[in-house]
Amino acid sequence: MAEFLDLESQDAVRMPWNVLPGTKQEAANCVVPIASIYTPLKPFPNMPVLPYSPLRCRNCRSVLNPFSIVDFISKIWICPFCRHRNHFPPHYHSISDENLPAELFPQYTTIEYESPTEKSTVPPVFMFVVDTCMIEEEIGFLKSALSQAVGLVPENSLVGLITFGTYVHVHELGFGQIPKVYVFKGSKEVTKDQVLEQMNFFLKKPKPSTGVVAGVRDGLSEESIARFLLPASECEFALNSVLEELQKDPWPVPADQRAMRCTGTALSVAAHLLGACVPGSGARIMAFVGGPSIEGPGAIVTKNLSEPIRSHKDLDKDSAPYYHKAVKFYEELSKQLVHQGHVLDLFACALDQVGVAELKVAVERTGGLVVLAESFGHSVFKDSLKRVFQSGDYDLGLSSNGIFEVNCSKDIKVQGVIGPCASLEKKGPLCSESVVGQGNTVAWKMCGLDKATSLCLIFEIVKKDSPDAIGQSANNQFYFQFLTYYQHTSGQMRLRATTLSRRWVAGAGSIQDLIAGFDQEAAAVVMARLVSFKMESEAEFDPIRWLDKSLIHLCTRFGDYQKDSPSSFSLSPRFSIFPQFIFHLRRSQFVQVFNNSPDETAYFRMILNRENVANSVVMIQPSLISYSFHSAPEPALLDVAAIAADRILLLDSYFAVVVFHGSTIAQWRNAGYHNQPEHGVFAQLLQAPRDDADAIIKERFPVPRIVICDQHGSQARFLLAKLNPSATYNSDAVPGGDILFTDDVSFEVFLDHLQRLAVQ
Structure with a gap:
């Protein structure tokens, strides 16, 4: 993989095929699409910035x-x-x-230009939208996290606050004498004009008769905007006093009912307010939601607790009555936010679902951040919120107002992008007829993007020449150029240009060249994004069948074998790990929705769609490291055979980091041996995986859940669910090892079937 990592460290691009099939037919035979995963703002220490x-x-x-x-x-x-x-x-x-x-x-195939004249005059804006329909304890956790966040917000940024329960409360922070609040009814949809009218924006100056009201240039006075959006340095006291007074929504909730929460209306009011005050600026709506939306637009369930919140089964059978209506509402909201250039971030913390599946479209198209946790007191939420405002080594590098454009050679067309962006519907000769993700365009809006945001572009080769004609044409290079125009954290507008060239081959003998340029990690990630997209957009789609057929076709085309002889089958080292990735992808949370709620599935897919190749591979096939007395920490196979009584295992599955103690180690630890001076080595062994886990957690967003567990303990399921079931209850187990109670096939059986089918 080394040369592909070098290419990534030069241009922030990984492609499944680094030598491209030259004709439409050859590309179709390659199964894995021609694609690239590009991280537009990946930091490069020695990249020049031209003035x-x-x-x-x-x-x-x-x-x-x-x-x-x-x-x-x-x-x-x-x-x-x-x-x-x-x-x-x-x-x-x-x-x-x-x-x-x-x-x-x-x-310098990747370079940045900084426009000396263009600088945004509006500082970054953070609009906190806070749910109050929660138990006192949760509100306490959220209040302390928010007051900490207010202290971390950059000095020059503007801050606003909206709280909501049964009604929506917009807090006027600029009115220092007494707390002043504007209230909107949660059950009705609110228009932008109603928001402006009700919040006295036209008291001193009448409303302009024509045009859209948008910011200072349209006649909104500076002081009327400053009532709701104040510089962080000035409003810290006002904000903290409002937060201190913040209490549970006062409306009574009968024991058999849910609280009347109006999430959709609150987000809509926030979007209208920002659209009127600071259009086109880098503004973020940060929504903190603690339960499902019941009232008004975007509701996902009724108030009766006897009616459960929709499950995957309900969605499949189309028996979730509110789902499509809510998605449509959030689609409209996402169009409004994209038009305004604003981002929606979602922090959803509850034991039940809150409607992430419906909100997904608005968060994803605006490039927002998403965090899902069980409680506002959980480290996953608290540490992730801190990371948003952190500067220094682990700064997220939040940038705004991006526009991403692509240009390529005339024999290639763009099918679309799967990732956190929205189509700008800029059609051109490069647009393909068949659309994947956000397609039919060569430009996309990225309202919010950061150092890790990665887009997956899917291309189509349209060249139909026969290989003989290709032999005569001297130039066998395809070119791609990615242009990202964005507002840097300094407020300056920048353009990053990445230009790449890839050689194409066609005709007899080209297979060896294609194999040499195959990047199996990138290919697995492209297939994962593609299968997630198809599961959401195609009604009768069978993901397991699609993945299996793709893998069999790929092995038939690139494997080495004699016909009808499975034992003769072998794959080049370039392809050898790919079947393993597909095996784990079939079992992953992106494909297996059983046991996950629609919210969790939506959350996992949103993170998959915005992360780079290295992180996505860990989500598909977690990494496992073994610690023991006999050897230094070493990678272990992701297999039930890795479990041993005298070992500690560290599993990183991206969303959770698990430290798993074998039964003997757990007994020694419970007996307190690590506290005795003569057992210093044992104390070090216990500490090593904890230190490594902390190092992983430090640099990841959202912050993963840490699980410390013992063999045969209830939390051990976090590890067991990810392992290859090579020893199950109906096979021969290794003495002292462990077995899995599952009917899933093991990787060996999977490979066996693959070889049999590929050679036919």
């Missing part, structure tokens, strides 16, 4: 790059995408072989 605007091709608007052909004598450059000849402007007149501008250096 001027980029030079663009007059024909296709791509940016000058190291693959451009330059004629130094006549001062002309030829664009690699459309072959158009462009003249250099006068300020490039001194360009020569010895005197190149940075954007033509061969090593």
